[in-house]
Amino acid sequence: MIRFENVTKVYDQKARPALDSINLEIDRGEFAFLVGASGSGKSTFLRLVLKEDRASSGAVYVAGQNVANISSWRVPRLRRGIGVVFQDFRLLPQKTVFANVAFAMQVIGKSRSVIRDTVPEVLKTVGLEGKENRLPHELSGGEQQRVAIARAVVNRPGILLADEPTGNLDPTTSMGIMGVLDKINQNGTTVVMATHDDDIVNEMRKRVVELKNGVVIRDEAKALYTSMIPVVGQSRRLRDASGRDEQPQVILPRAGSRAEARAELRTAGEGQA
Amino acid sequence: MRLAFVLGEIGSGLRRNLSMVISVILVTFVSLTFVGAAGMLQLQINQMKGYWYDKVQVAIFLCSDGSTAPGCATGPATPEQEDNLRTLLQSPAVAQYVNDFQYESKDDAYKHFKEQFSNSPIVDSVTPDQLPASFRINMKDPEKYEIISETFSSQAGVETVIDQRQLLERLFSAMNAASLVAVSIAGVMIICAILLIATTIRLSAFSRRRETGIMRLVGASKMVIQLPFILEGVIAAVIGAALASGTLWAVAHFFLEGVMSKQYPDTAFISPGQTLILVPALIGLGVVLAGISSLLTLRRYLRV
Numbered sequence: 001m002i003r004f005e006n007v008t009k010v011y012d013q014k015a016r017p018a019l020d021s022i023n024l025e026i027d028r029g030e031f032a033f034l035v036g037a038s039g040s041g042k043s044t045f046l047r048l049v050l051k052e053d054r055a056s057s058g059a060v061y062v063a064g065q066n067v068a069n070i071s072s073w074r075v076p077r078l079r080r081g082i083g084v085v086f087q088d089f090r091l092l093p094q095k096t097v098f099a100n101v102a103f104a105m106q107v108i109g110k111s112r113s114v115i116r117d118t119v120p121e122v123l124k125t126v127g128l129e130g131k132e133n134r135l136p137h138e139l140s141g142g143e144q145q146r147v148a149i150a151r152a153v154v155n156r157p158g159i160l161l162a163d164e165p166t167g168n169l170d171p172t173t174s175m176g177i178m179g180v181l182d183k184i185n186q187n188g189t190t191v192v193m194a195t196h197d198d199d200i201v202n203e204m205r206k207r208v209v210e211l212k213n214g215v216v217i218r219d220e221a222k223a224l225y226t227s228m229i230p231v232v233g234q235s236r237r238l239r240d241a242s243g244r245d246e247q248p249q250v251i252l253p254r255a256g257s258r259a260e261a262r263a264e265l266r267t268a269g270e271g272q273a
Numbered sequence: 274m275r276l277a278f279v280l281g282e283i284g285s286g287l288r289r290n291l292s293m294v295i296s297v298i299l300v301t302f303v304s305l306t307f308v309g310a311a312g313m314l315q316l317q318i319n320q321m322k323g324y325w326y327d328k329v330q331v332a333i334f335l336c337s338d339g340s341t342a343p344g345c346a347t348g349p350a351t352p353e354q355e356d357n358l359r360t361l362l363q364s365p366a367v368a369q370y371v372n373d374f375q376y377e378s379k380d381d382a383y384k385h386f387k388e389q390f391s392n393s394p395i396v397d398s399v400t401p402d403q404l405p406a407s408f409r410i411n412m413k414d415p416e417k418y419e420i421i422s423e424t425f426s427s428q429a430g431v432e433t434v435i436d437q438r439q440l441l442e443r444l445f446s447a448m449n450a451a452s453l454v455a456v457s458i459a460g461v462m463i464i465c466a467i468l469l470i471a472t473t474i475r476l477s478a479f480s481r482r483r484e485t486g487i488m489r490l491v492g493a494s495k496m497v498i499q500l501p502f503i504l505e506g507v508i509a510a511v512i513g514a515a516l517a518s519g520t521l522w523a524v525a526h527f528f529l530e531g532v533m534s535k536q537y538p539d540t541a542f543i544s545p546g547q548t549l550i551l552v553p554a555l556i557g558l559g560v561v562l563a564g565i566s567s568l569l570t571l572r573r574y575l576r577v
Binding site for chain 1: 275278483484486487488489490491492493494495497498
């Protein structure tokens, strides 16, 4: 769904590149975390997918199409296929919850009847039934982020990019948001989430791509926030040689409820430590 | 749906930026009024030139009823006298200075008079008989007017020989200078209007950057994002142009028609109706102004 081939992005010729020869593929329906310190290139990655910036070299493919070949008047079409959620929600303060979500449909010319049918459905998916007529300032942070997610997915994009969606939220609320994102992922949407939140990453047990100084230093399925493999370089070489689908050495069963999985995970984590 | 949405955006943009919008309206109003004033002066010049001005230089008016000139002692010019004059005009001595000449009968004269003075009350009190027939001469060299004048003034049946250019040229050059001044002022005001429209659109884009940011993200087309801003400028400019047109019409109606044409009944003034031909030009100019400045601004401040 998203493929980076040798992508380098240089903002300033004198400084080191924001992204340095990145090779990465995220499949349709996958859920991937993008982790790494500030300045590691996470946001640049997301901007390149949206064609907000163009890669200095290399090719970015979104839904099979090289974004460099998309003419500027077709960029809106690309963006209709991608939902975006931010840390700061970016809701329109003078519009109600319903109007905020409907706005995303209005501006691409959806008819009133389609909007009337779709918006309540999406609000139900994100767990905001009955709050259609509230204004953003009347909602909690978690609820506001749910509105933002509803707006991002209301046009049924194939990809959802989330840039630290839980950055402003407390841990419990964050888990609720993750539940929503997971549900959206289960419905077939590819989700890429940039985050610093180690609890969430450890909780979710999804693919983790770690960036550092613009380079992918780790790419593991069902991984933790920090590497479970002591020698990072080795695992990278291993993966490079045998392909991305290589499973990490430590595989934890994900049976039963999430609470059980979490308990198991803790034990395993402690065992390693 | 999309149209309703765009209209709603325009409405909210105009409301939020009301003071800027008003200043855009006023600046376009003033600048287009100057443009229109220049246009009106040119229309007035054309009106005064009448039917013959651009075609001929010299007119030989023939005697008619009540002519008092010495050559008219025998009363109105007879067909024989007219034939004599025609022969004289075609004789080699005169023909070398003449490109072309035409005979204007009383009926032709009446027709042209009615056209020129269509908005003047004088037209109702004139009959074809009161107007002199004339020979209208297009000179090879307008400076040689004296020769024609000397040759024809003394001929029987000729009331007077007039160099029309000399009469009107000074007035026209004054009016042309006035319209040049108006155009220069208009030029400065138009630059002012373009900059002000650009600033307004910039402010408008800034105050709505949240909305436009979201529109970009969810994949709204460039047109849906930019059109409200462009139309805001265009609407303000069109209102300004409409005010300018109204002002010009009012000047033609109350001043030219109401005051001047009563004081100077023998001068042909433009009618209020004639100023309306300036309206599409002014509105078109307003739209172009707003369009150009918004295109330039949006390219810089509203990247899609």
